[in-house]
Amino acid sequence: xxxxxxxxxxxxxxxxxxxxxxxxxxxxxxxxxxxxxxxxxxxxxxxxxxxxxxxxxxxxxxxxxxxxxxxxxxxxxxxxxxxxxxxxxxxxxxxxxxxxxxxxxxxxxxxxxxxxxxxxxxxxxxxxxxxxxxxxxxxxxxxxxxxxx
Numbered sequence: 555x556x557x558x559x560x561x562x563x564x565x566x567x568x569x570x571x572x573x574x575x576x577x578x579x580x581x582x583x584x585x586x587x588x589x590x591x592x593x594x595x596x597x598x599x600x601x602x603x604x605x606x607x608x609x610x611x612x613x614x615x616x617x618x619x620x621x622x623x624x625x626x627x628x629x630x631x632x633x634x635x636x637x638x639x640x641x642x643x644x645x646x647x648x649x650x651x652x653x654x655x656x657x658x659x660x661x662x663x664x665x666x667x668x669x670x671x672x673x674x675x676x677x678x679x680x681x682x683x684x685x686x687x688x689x690x691x692x693x694x695x696x697x698x699x700x701x702x703x
Contacts, residue, residue: 616656625656 562568570576601607611617629652640648654660 556632613659616659618659621656622653 597612600609604610629649638645638648650660
């Protein structure tokens with residue numbers, strides 16, 4: 555991995571420290587962002603007019619803090635009224651099951667241990683962890699030009 559990083563830095567003539575961004579790149583980045591601002595605003599208006607537009611925007615903005623806090627508070631009240639003696643992984647699963655109904659952006663797992671750790675719940679049926687991880691890996695590799703073409 556270190557060799558690939560060095561090769562990439564050499565190919566790009568990159569002489570900057572980690573997390574150091576040259577002013578010229580930052581300026582270009584900001585310019586590109588402002589060029590698309592009107593298009594983004596119009597897209598948001600179109601999205602709101604769609605049948606599931608509000609839900610889409612809520613998911614994209616990850617705007618669930620109030621709902622999450624309410625669900626956690628309610629779950630704590632339930633548990634204080636009726637305490638349960640369960641294994642940690644079962645407690646984790648019960649927490650995920652409560653939150654997933656309110657916070658659909660939540661998903662988790664433990665690679666091949668998802669089943670035994672109880673981190674996969676019924677509401678996660680649309681996710682296939684392996685496919686997600688492979689997709690992320692491929693995107694990272696392509697962005698760094700590491701995949702053979």
